[in-house]
Amino acid sequence: MTQKVRVAQLSCGPEHSGVQGEIYEAAEAVNAEMFFPDLTLADIRRYYDEFGLEARSPDLKLAIARAKALVEGRVDADAVFIATCFRCAEAAIVRNELRRYIHEHSDLPVVSYSFTERTTAGTLLTRMEALTTIARRRALLAREVQEGLTLGVDSGSSTTKAVVMRDNEIIGTGWVPTVRVNESADEAVALALKEAGVTIDEIEAIGTTGYGRFLVGDHLAANLVQEELTVNSKGAVYLADRQHGPATVIDIGGMDNKAISVQDGIPGTFTMGGICAGASGRFLEMTAKRLGIDITELGPIAMKGISKKVPMNSYCIVFGTQSLVNALAAGSTPEDVAAAACHSVAEQVFEQQLQEVDIKEPVIMVGGTSLIEGLVHEMGQLLQTDILVPPHSQFIGAVGCALLASGFRGGRSDESV
């Protein structure tokens, strides 16, 4: 049994919200243990005063003091989990500032989360898994070159992707809609193997990621089963050839969105979520369907439109669709509607998620939605930067898996070296 990853918890409200048990359960599931940095009352007063952020809630003052103690090395931890109540403005300010402070002044991976009483261990699992992976598997994540013949499978909520790589080159890809998880994975893998001209028996190592990673991992007897936050980060900087230095990875997925602040290919801070399908690729699929076009045509059409001509707020997919229908009924052009839909999704991701990570250039967009150039354009406008979309960006998770899996060829592991 590997040693447990020690995750320092800085929080306000989880016990009184009845979700502390869920936090413990998520940590337990990934062989981590939560702990609360032990401070004296005098430490708390001193660290709080030194930090300089005026908070009224004593538990937030305690969180500030604990963050200072971690950064100054008074307390040992492998990772940090910051959690406060959803809808608390004071806590949101403290949460953001602590996340930024720890990220800038230490090597500790940190994730922040705002919970309600409905938060479950399942919701927290992927975040906790990523946090512990970064802490535990730095050697694995240090890999920069793919070696041998490996297969990566990304079992996503909308589509399943497979990639075969040989000696640092992609030689086969497969992309199918996710219907039944294992069957869709088999189809995608078959496509990738066919294009690569190899058989599954020749594959030296397999990695899986995405929502169906555990099921597909078992099905394919994968060497590596890994959540998508770390895998996508690796895949993004690898394909964009930005393996060193800072970067920001944005993945607007079919079910949720990820924004990851990366340093040397390793995630530092990240957010994962999406209030509603209205801020996801799913809304763009619906837009394409209503316009009577294929999703692949949405991007080019959006580039010909002007988003400001159509008022649209896709905070909710139902209201977003209503705006879309109303705009078309009022005579708006499909081009303007497509552009407005892209702007709406980009704006929500910008407002809800990108505020929680430090945007450092280059900004790399990945995942299937990165092929919708109207969406990439709108995101670039909001961020006032040129967005990088690497080749094969839609296969990012599968590529990241194939890359990392090459460390497991021949029964060895990067982690053992």
Next chain:
Amino acid sequence: MVKVFIYPSTSLILSDMVDRWGHEPLGAALQIRERIQTPGFDSPPLQMTPDDPKRGLRYAAVEVPSGVRGRMALMGPLIEESEAAIVINDADFSFGCMGCARTNELVKLLIRHRDIPILELTYPRSEEEGVAFVGAIKQFLTGLSEGAA
């Protein structure tokens, strides 16, 4: 004997004083130790569940953070039961501490809106103030006894 709500409700000292003058303290007396090793200052001694914030809806609307509603599920019934209250503002951590400022604002509001005797004091910062502080509490509690007699 009068049921006296104390704020901060975790204050052992206040709880002891109320008890010593023959009344029933309503609070969640908890020793704030020199070392804080729990998630928060006033970590509940009992296992709370997601049902507690729902019970707190009696005191705060659904848009209020879950932590506030969970705390109100504990504090609200005590406030309703109270026949008098002692509120100490700006108390030192060691005197007694409730972790959430928003809950504290709501607790104090609900107490002030009850038609009961209330003593509000600021936490003393010197020995002289300390003597006056204890004297004021003693006088208030004695007065409650006389009123109840």
